[in-house]
Amino acid sequence: MLDVLIRGGAVVDGTGAPVAPVERSTVAIQGDRILEIGALEGAQAARTIDATGRIVAPGFIDTHSHTDFTVFANPELQSTVRQGVTTEIVGNCGLGCAPVTAHSRRALEERLAAFAYSGPVDWSTFGEQLDAVERMGTSENLAWFVGHNAVRAAAGVTGPAATDDQLRQMEGFVDEAMESGALGTSTGLEFEPGRLAGRVELARLVGVVGRHGGIHASHIRNRDARLLPAVDEFLDVTRAGGARAQVSHLNVRHNTGAEEGAWEAAVEKVRRARAGGMDVFADATPMTSGDGVAAAILPPWLMADGPARAAQLLRDPEIRRRAREDSDRYWRFIHRGEWHRVRLLASAEYPELCGRTFPEIADALGTDEWNAFFDILAAAGENMEGVALVAELFTEQLSAATVAHPLFLLGADTMSTTVDGPLSLQTRHPLHFAGHVHFLTHHVRARHTLTLEEAIRKMTSMVADRFGLRDRGVLRAGAFADVVVFDFERLDDVSTVERPLAYARGVDHVIVNGRFVIDAGEHTGARPGRQLRMNA
16 A cells, blocks of 8 residues: 555646646655656555645755754744745855854854754764754755855954965865765855955865865855956856856845846856856745845954954944945945835844834834944844845846746745744744745746746756755656645735735645645644755
């Protein structure tokens, strides 16, 4: 007898192929694999799902996630698995939770505490981190990058120039991560301390990744007036290191000085590099809004001695005056007075202000927006890098163009969370609760940017193929049984900016490695997810 049969649904298999006839679309699951897809008349199973009127698809794979910061407090991955996500690619934008040394342990502990984790950071190496997550168990599969900022912090590098000893130590960290199963390394060149790194340092670390056949994923150095030089730097560094290339969330922030046609020119650079033999793709986010690191707005001179010192300096009115003048970077529309576009997303010291716009926060604190911003960062102290913002960043036109482009995979650029408890105080935006289904509700059903089959391909097999996730992202005999059953017409984001704390609706069943995690719309508590170590 089979374990599971899914009958009567419209199978969208993840390849982009048209929906298969229902009468030949029964999905049979045995153990952690799909045994067969076909008519299967007379087959019996311990559990049969009637999927009439539903879509049956491979579990969605998030190309670009930051769930590595919330998984310790939320191993059931509530907000994402309820959207049909069965695998997340984590460790992006240079950020991460390993390696850890005396240089970086306290800052990491504070950041994880800000995301509701009160347990020990009892790992040091990248491999030990994966072991810790495996022991805990997760409701989804995770595949991991090692973050350059985490590597730099662990080596004690704060300024622009690492010593030879520090460079060798960083190379050792990256090598250990690759040996332990990392996909590659990610860089976040708008964030501390990675934004200070030069090409020589980046190329040496990417070279380690290249020798292992891995990927360099990058939140590039600029996405406004200097977008094109930033793309050139990324391509040059990755090519020099011999790695595969992934441009994270390649888009242009609205009203930040980018020239007309800058995004199209940037994508053309990627297309030409690929035509020339480079293994390079990009990825797109679902909404016109996006989140970011608050400290990235600050000028480099203020952050030169690390976040704790910067927090002290921000208590000086003269420093604040200079910082206002020199903070025309990252989200440059802020410098143009458009604070109404920005909300506080995560602040351990001011949880009651999370979700509010900065004009609202300024009113609550009895000051102006800049001083409110500086007050929040100063209060964070050493955990300044843990203060997060979310803003209306992109135009609807650009959002649709990125989602539709054939070289772009789809990812939410957010983290899994919960609707209640301490973690919910730091993650109050629809990105966390509806980013994945928004691709389907908005870009497929409402705007017709993509067909359903193509959207699901960009969320499943295209991602699995890109990151080497063998036997995932597709419904076929022999593949892992990561499956989502959802009602396309009933699919609903539910979460809104005004009322963010709500799980998406319309996903009836989610199966991860053959086990039900979502059953009849409810989380079962199961944690069958695996840490997908490359080359294992």
